[in-house]
Amino acid sequence: MSAGRLLVNSGTFAAMTAHGDIHGTRGTATDGLFARDARHLSRWLLTAADATPDPLSTPAPATLPTPPPLLNAPIPATPANVSAPAAPPTPLTLLTSSGDGCVLTPAGTRDHPPAYTVFRRQAVAEGALTERIRLVSNSGEPIVVELELHVDADFADQFELRADHRAYDKPGARRTAHDTPDGVAFHYRRGETWSSRTTVTAAPPPHRTRPADDSTGTGRVLTWRLALPAHGTADLRLTALAVPHGTGEPTPPGSPDTVRKQLEADTGEFVGARPRPRDLTSWEELARACEQGLADLARLRVPISGPGGEALRVPAAGVPWFLGLFGRDSLLTSLFALPYRPALAADTLLALAAVQGTRNDPARLEQPGRIVHEVRHGELAHFRQVPYGRYYGSVDATPLFLVLLEAHATATGDPGTARRLEPHARAAVEWMFRDGGLGGHGGHSGRGYLRYTSDAAGGGLVNQNWKDSADAIRFSDGTLAEGALAVCEVQGYAYDALVRTARLARTVWDDPRWADFLEEEAASLRDRFRRDFWMPGHAFPALALDGEDRRVDTLASDAGHLLWSGILAPEEERAVGLRLLRPDFFSGFGIRTLASGQVPYHPLSYHRGSIWPHDNAVIVLGLARCGLTEQADTLAHGLVRAAAGHGWRLPEVMAGYGRDEHPDPVPYPHSSSPQAWAAATPLALLTALREAPAGRGEDYASPKTSQTSNSWPETGL
Structure with a gap:
């Protein structure tokens, strides 16, 4: 598993970079959103294009890694009625990362610090990834920030993603994607007996959606233009719901903070x-x-x-x-x-x-x-x-x-x-x-x-x-x-x-x-x-x-x-x-x-x-x-x-x-x-060690032995 963050909850897990991104990698560094042995998100990549009139340098476009194509899975043509991108994406710089979030900024210098900061909070619930992106203006003037989220779902089986490079025939397999008013829906079918899907929704809805410039045929780039008041904030909420084969639609998980509190309460009850x-x-x-x-x-x-x-x-x-x-x-x-x-x-x-x-x-x-x-x-x-x-x-x-x-x-x-x-x-x-x-x-x-x-x-x-x-x-x-x-x-x-x-x-x-x-x-x-x-x-x-x-x-x-x-x-x-x-x-x-x-x-x-x-x-x-x-x-x-x-x-x-x-x-x-x-x-x-003799040094103090006769639980071992 790649170095970064790993979120686990109720049989669903997400492996992502410290930035909170998913690149669709394979082998020992596999990442993605996984449910019931399948990858339901293979791309979740946040970039930004600063649309302010600031005359600072324009960074080079980010290079996006190209995920491998799905084996033997014909992909239908991408719909043509989508808008073209307005500006090249800008990679975000990681300032700090914790277990469920990170802080990012666009490029800046000591003399010209970044105009805004991006706070990402993410959490995984059963069958779902939820994210809140908060933009905080560092400027005394109103600005507009353009965010892009490159998203895709390859529905790869975990056995395909391992480092042994095995390939499996998939006759009749098809992946599709279609735009929705508030995001995008990905579907995967194989014959008449297998189907699964992933839906991505956003609040506010994206201003435009376009096909991603990659080889998968289903990748999408969602774009938002978010107005930031002087020293103000703007929020973007994202949800990805995984619906593996044979399961029903999961319950929308709420905000990352809500999920985190629920998970902490559940974990705390078990640990305590x-x-x-x-x-x-x-x-x-x-x-x-x-x-x-x-x-x-x-x-x-x-x-x-x-x-x-x-x-x-x-x-x-x-x-x-x-x-x-x-x-x-x-x-x-x-x-x-x-x-x-x-x-x-x-x-x-x-x-x-x-x-x-x-x-x-x-x-x-x-x-x-x-x-x-x-x-x-x-x-x-x-x-x-x-x-x-x-x-x-x-x-x-x-x-x-x-x-x-x-x-x-x-x-x-x-x-x-x-x-x-x-x-x-x-x-x-x-x-x-x-x-x-x-x-x-x-x-x-x-x-x-x-x-x-x-x-x-x-x-x-x-x-x-x-x-x-x-x-x-x-x-x-x-x-x-x-x-x-x-x-x-x-x-x-x-x-x-x-x-x-x-x-x-x-x-x-x-x-x-x-x-x-x-x-x-x-x-x-x-x-x-x-x-x-x-x-x-x-x-x-x-x-x-x-x-x-x-x-x-x-x-x-x-x-x-x-x-x-x-x-x-x-x-x-x-x-x-x-x-x-x-x-x-x-x-x-x-x-x-x-x-x-x-x-x-x-x-x-x-x-x-x-x-x-x-x-x-x-x-x-x-x-x-x-x-x-x-x-x-x-x-x-x-x-x-x-x-x-x-x-x-x-x-x-x-x-x-x-x-x-x-x-x-x-x-x-x-x-x-x-x-x-x-x-x-x-x-x-x-x-x-419940009845072991005293330990052998200050660094590793000995176990208690005085309680074992009365308070130690029966082990059965």
Whole structure:
């Protein structure tokens, strides 16, 4: 995402420059107004032409970048009954920019300062961008200012905009634009089954509208001539309403100030609810990271319907590419936040139950009982040009669903959600044995592991654990693992899911026989896992078993998740916990996904040497569970140090360089931020350290421990 401003609210987001502009870029610097996986504004560029008789120099025309044309989409001819431009546009100079606004001026000098100043305020609401432009005269004489807004909507699917330069055929696609009395309306159709639109309105209406001088065929330039009294003001209000396919017209959002106040109230209610992290620790830096994380989680919540059509708000995975329901991400995020904001967990469980697999559909890997990996609403998913409309390519979302279900009942003391979702839990367990591989060849009794095979031939994911990049699972010599892979951390999740579901069966569902069965299967899984995965020469578990049951012998952070799930023996847990804090794993900011020095290690790869905060959060919880409090404290301090280096907002992923190589955390070039499970990571640290020993310095004060016995919430973790 380009440097600038990012506005997020209720499943809609706008990425723009510090000036408040949108240029229609692609790749890692993609900008625009996005709703339901489509870009509804690809150009939103404000320029000015000073129409006063001031004889100062005339600036050169601004150069507008040309957005790429829509693939295979014939564009009708532009109407001819529009006026010609009166004067070349003048670029505006940025004086300052904040989260939702900026201050601009036309060109000026010390002796001839700008005649006026432009104050832009912008906000995003569900399906809408709203903007107020206020011109303030700096002159003692009346002046007239001509403003131009270059606007366009390319309706590009997010998958088209990524940096991999993929192209998709779009037979029968057409984009049109037509002028309205108070703005312009953009329409997009593809065949008879897909349509979406964006409407732009202005008050006051533009004085004239003309086609933009670009290659899209739909771009428009709206022009206003605004009279400014001496030292007076003039206002221009703009609204862009996005109407994605299958949705209704959104409610006009009101002014940016109105939307901002509503959003601040909503965020403040979420952040300020009890229990408040600041009341639970005297570690100021951790408290700040928790508060930033809660604020990000509040704004990453997206509206989704539950099994009965009820309105829910679940944590989306992150922006820009993942503002929607993602099984694994939403589940782990909700687990981290569970002791503090349990409503996230309840809504996530219900939302995932609503889209749980019910049939066999190989094109999207759906199977009965399987928990979804991600849900998309874009054009390419609709036409099945990508499999992600409702894609089930996740080997770990199903056991994590069961883990969260029991954890929520424990943490809240309310078994209501567990009772309601009993059929969904039973279907999830059945999937693990029947289709997931836990039942081996028999399908119903434990002899196997949860496994996955590559879905690359179907356009889906090669790897279906959390390290889902295509090259993530390698042997220590760099060879890619192939076949039906059993990744180590997933077996731990499965073990934990069986143990926790047995607890629900015994205490909530009144089914002791099934509870006995699940406990027996969990014990069997634990025994064979320690036999098949443990590498005595390394005193460490293998990353995975490949399709021929060979141990993938790379030393990876996945092993730390086993400390959390409890599948290892105590002496093995201690060996793993101590090993993860050695310098080849621990960078000073976090534990690397792979220990350095191995052939596959790369500090700038996505999953082979980078540092993921959420990965570390699970490890910290595991270290605390195993009583390795010194190691948990060391790792937590590194992560909080990293948060401080990122303005208290942990990113999705960081480069794997250590503090001995650079004193500050090195950013990963393509990291998403904010991202939900990174935002929730400080909350997991707070949970893990509730009984940690005193801190080690003035810069990082220790957590409170005196309150834990009475005021600390039940975690369920």
